[in-house]
Amino acid sequence: MMQNILREFNIEAANSGVSTGSTWLEAGGDTLTSFSPVDGKDIATVKTASRADYDAVISKAAEAFTEWRQWPAPRRGEVVRQVGQALREHKESLGRLVSYEMGKSLQEGYGEVQEMIDICDFAVGLSRQLHGLTMHSERPGHRMYEQWHPLGITGIISAFNFPVAVWSWNSMLAWVCGDVCVWKPSEKTPLTALACQHITAKVFAENKVPEGVSCLIIGGRDTGEWLAADARVPLVSATGSTRMGKAVGAAVGARLGRALLELGGNNAIIISKDADLDMSLIGCVFGAVGTAGQRCTSTRRLIIHDSVYDTFKTKLVNAYKQLRIGDPLDQHNHVGPLIDKQAVELYLQSIEKCKAEGGKFIVEGGVLEGKGYESGCYVKPAIAEVKNEYSIVQHETFAPILYLVRYSSLDEAIALQNNVPQGLSSAIMTLNLREAEQFLSQGGSDCGIANVNIGTSGAEIGGAFGGEKETGGGRESGSDAWKAYMRRQTNTINYTDKLPLAQGIKFDL
Numbered sequence: 001m002m003q004n005i006l007r008e009f010n011i012e013a014a015n016s017g018v019s020t021g022s023t024w025l026e027a028g029g030d031t032l033t034s035f036s037p038v039d040g041k042d043i044a045t046v047k048t049a050s051r052a053d054y055d056a057v058i059s060k061a062a063e064a065f066t067e068w069r070q071w072p073a074p075r076r077g078e079v080v081r082q083v084g085q086a087l088r089e090h091k092e093s094l095g096r097l098v099s100y101e102m103g104k105s106l107q108e109g110y111g112e113v114q115e116m117i118d119i120c121d122f123a124v125g126l127s128r129q130l131h132g133l134t135m136h137s138e139r140p141g142h143r144m145y146e147q148w149h150p151l152g153i154t155g156i157i158s159a160f161n162f163p164v165a166v167w168s169w170n171s172m173l174a175w176v177c178g179d180v181c182v183w184k185p186s187e188k189t190p191l192t193a194l195a196c197q198h199i200t201a202k203v204f205a206e207n208k209v210p211e212g213v214s215c216l217i218i219g220g221r222d223t224g225e226w227l228a229a230d231a232r233v234p235l236v237s238a239t240g241s242t243r244m245g246k247a248v249g250a251a252v253g254a255r256l257g258r259a260l261l262e263l264g265g266n267n268a269i270i271i272s273k274d275a276d277l278d279m280s281l282i283g284c285v286f287g288a289v290g291t292a293g294q295r296c297t298s299t300r301r302l303i304i305h306d307s308v309y310d311t312f313k314t315k316l317v318n319a320y321k322q323l324r325i326g327d328p329l330d331q332h333n334h335v336g337p338l339i340d341k342q343a344v345e346l347y348l349q350s351i352e353k354c355k356a357e358g359g360k361f362i363v364e365g366g367v368l369e370g371k372g373y374e375s376g377c378y379v380k381p382a383i384a385e386v387k388n389e390y391s392i393v394q395h396e397t398f399a400p401i402l403y404l405v406r407y408s409s410l411d412e413a414i415a416l417q418n419n420v421p422q423g424l425s426s427a428i429m430t431l432n433l434r435e436a437e438q439f440l441s442q443g444g445s446d447c448g449i450a451n452v453n454i455g456t457s458g459a460e461i462g463g464a465f466g467g468e469k470e471t472g473g474g475r476e477s478g479s480d481a482w483k484a485y486m487r488r489q490t491n492t493i494n495y496t497d498k499l500p501l502a503q504g505i506k507f508d509l
């Protein structure tokens with residue numbers, strides 16, 4: 001079946017990883033092999049971009065921008081509508097490829113493609129709503145207003161865990177805003193990127209969109225560094241680790257470009273004495289083990305009230321006993337593999353560090369072996385009782401390790417929740433209105449996302465997505481996140497025959 005899917009997306013045994021749309025360049029960089037953590041098999045190879053390829057792509061993108069920005073935004077929206085339609089047609093195959101190349105469950109693979117479809121729909125509506133404000137001028141016979149203009153090339157650096165959705169959050173908005181996109185996907189998931197490029201290229205060609213509006217450059221860290229340092233790229237939207245974000249933020253900042261950073265999280269759920277514990281259990285377990293703990297919004301910490309701590313701990317341990325770990329394409333399984341053996345190594349090291357700091361494991365971890373686990377990437381979700389200040393707890397481990405911490409007052413719980421370097425997603429489980437409102441108030445959670453009675457993981461595209469502190473401060477997707485992809489221009493028009501100056505300044509000749 002996978003062979004048919006690869007054929008559907010024109011993916012061969014060896015591929016070029018550099019494209020400006022319908023054109024695929026003869027890439028001159030190293031060869032990358034895409035490996036499936038599901039069964040440990042090599043899927044196909046991709047030639048990465050050399051520096052010369054990269055420069056050729058950027059030139060093409062810059063040329064395309066001069067034409068694309070002149071298209072009326074609703075017409076650009078119509079093209080994005082058709083991309084959404086094409087994604088609907090390929091949802092089954094693309095979802096399966098995401099699941100096979102990245103290792104997330106098939107349901108989550110489909111969910112990721114659905115998210116792409118949703119953002120297309122959102123972007124189509126947005127293409128008629130790129131509104132500016134009008135202001136009253138202090139000068140008679142003057143009018144002031146603001147316009148939002150296209151910015152130029154949007155560089156998109158994406159992570160392996162949402163190999164295609166993050167690209168679509170950025171590119172669909174950037175396109176309706178009149179920008180052109182150059183995408184550098186994760187080197188761990190190049191094939192899903194090739195598939196998206198083929199889907200888009202067909203729609204773009206049918207609509208005579210200029211070559212260079214949708215570009216793909218497959219490569220490793222260096223390719224991302226080229227984008228970050230390149231003054232021809234006014235906006236770099238980078239999703240990945242905090243380590244990467246600090247490097248990209250510094251490089252983009254040094255040239256006074258714009259960086260939109262979506263980095264790591266260290267997300268907690270507060271389980272109050274007034275929580276519905278059965279409902280909370282589902283949110284906590286899915287948050288901690290879904291996508292094998294490889295979501296930026298995965299639940300890493302549970303901050304549990306003393307009075308329900310033991311009861312909830314028992315429920316968690318029992319729930320973990322029910323978890324089925326195995327092939328993510330088999331919908332009976334709850335937990336699939338980690339992305340690669342390096343991730344397995346980091347998981348094992350984190351368990352050791354946690355133990356060394358005094359952590360007590362109530363559900364032990366470990367690597368699974370034997371039939372079905374040949375890739376060496378399947379691990380057991382683990383739970384440890386810890387102190388929030390342990391250095392390992394302050395750090396995001398991208399694996400299914402859940403830390404439990406106790407609290408006795410809500411002020412203490414909120415302080416624990418906030419007392420980590422990251423600030424992405426947070427939640428409280430409570431039926432008590434006072435507690436919920438305190439958690440959401442200015443003195444409550446310091447995260448970009450704060451939920452009540454749902455977990456930390458998963459978000460809808462309608463809201464702005466992102467977080468504070470070491471999560472990078474960027475916002476993508478819904479609400480007014482589109483403004484990051486445009487430049488604001490303030491216009492003042494004088495329709496009189498006088499030239500009064502602002503602030504009443506007199507200047508007579």
Ligand code: NAD
Nearest residue numbers: 158159160185186220224225240241244247262263264296
């Ligand atoms: P990563 O930082 O290793 O790589 C992400 C991307 O950055 C890749 O394309 C990589 O090639 C590139 N890159 C790495 N170093 C770079 C550099 N110095 N300059 C330019 N580009 C560079 O991350 P990963 O392992 O692929 O993904 C997991 C991380 O991503 C986790 O920390 C997770 O929380 C985070 N993430 C955040 C969000 C969010 O929206 N906040 C979403 C998904 C993933």
